Amino acid sequence: MKIAIMGAMVEEITPLLETLKEYKKCEYAGNVYYEAEYKGLELVIAYSKIGKVFSTLTATTMIEKFGAEKLLFSGVAGAINPALKIGDLIAATALCQHDVDITAFGHPDGFIPEGKLFIESDQTLLSLAKEVAMQMDKSLLEGVIATGDQFIADEERKNWIAKTFDADALEMEGASVAVVCDALDVPFFILRAISDAADMDAGFNFDAFLESSAKESAAFVMKMLDKLAV
Numbered sequence: 488m489k490i491a492i493m494g495a496m497v498e499e500i501t502p503l504l505e506t507l508k509e510y511k512k513c514e515y516a517g518n519v520y521y522e523a524e525y526k527g528l529e530l531v532i533a534y535s536k537i538g539k540v541f542s543t544l545t546a547t548t549m550i551e552k553f554g555a556e557k558l559l560f561s562g563v564a565g566a567i568n569p570a571l572k573i574g575d576l577i578a579a580t581a582l583c584q585h586d587v588d589i590t591a592f593g594h595p596d597g598f599i600p601e602g603k604l605f606i607e608s609d610q611t612l613l614s615l616a617k618e619v620a621m622q623m624d625k626s627l628l629e630g631v632i633a634t635g636d637q638f639i640a641d642e643e644r645k646n647w648i649a650k651t652f653d654a655d656a657l658e659m660e661g662a663s664v665a666v667v668c669d670a671l672d673v674p675f676f677i678l679r680a681i682s683d684a685a686d687m688d689a690g691f692n693f694d695a696f697l698e699s700s701a702k703e704s705a706a707f708v709m710k711m712l713d714k715l716a717v
């Protein structure tokens with residue numbers, strides 16, 4: 488089985504590549520794709536660069552060019568739910584785009600005609616993640632992740648996203664990856680470790696915790712691969 492593992496930033500995939508040690512590099516469409524084998528699984532790994540546009544390109548490429556049959560996203564997020572502290576893990580049950588606004592035409596925030604307001608994650612991968620969390624004795628919150636092309640460092644905007652979408656965390660790529668996977672019928676799983684609380688300290692905390700939180704997320708994804716391999 489071929490599995491895509493994607494991050495947005497180099498820090499989000501480096502721990503995976505360091506664990507795998509051996510991989511082949513392939514340059515395509517302005518990005519580098521790493522191909523590796525792990526316990527009988529074929530892997531394609533890449534970071535997309537930040538935001539919905541680049542993550543759409545990368546997810547599509549991983550599926551259409553590299554033939555990925557499942558996609559796992561590993562990275563960091565800003566917490567909305569106060570239960571989430573720095574380093575904690577959240578798995579998306581559903582994802583939405585908080586920055587889509589055609590409310591002028593009477594549509595709800597986040598909605599695009601003929602699209603879905605929320606895209607739901609694959610239940611099998613979510614169940615697998617719960618098993619992994621139990622085995623690792625880690626708490627894994629399941630909840631809504633809101634995506635937008637903005638780094639949120641503002642309580643007011645964060646509270647608006649929380650209220651409007653009942654979201655637990657926010658980031659900049661999950662929903663666009665979900666749109667691609669949903670359209671192409673590829674099961675997906677979006678995992679994030681918290682780097683900040685999307686508040687006035689978010690910029691500072693993001694820089695301080697990006698690397699350690701990205702490692703938490705990557706270590707969990709490696710354990711998921713162990714389960715997918717059997």
Ligand code: ADE
Nearest residue numbers: 563564565638639658685
């Ligand atoms: N990813 C991690 N923290 C974030 C934030 N505060 N806003 C958007 N994306 C993020």
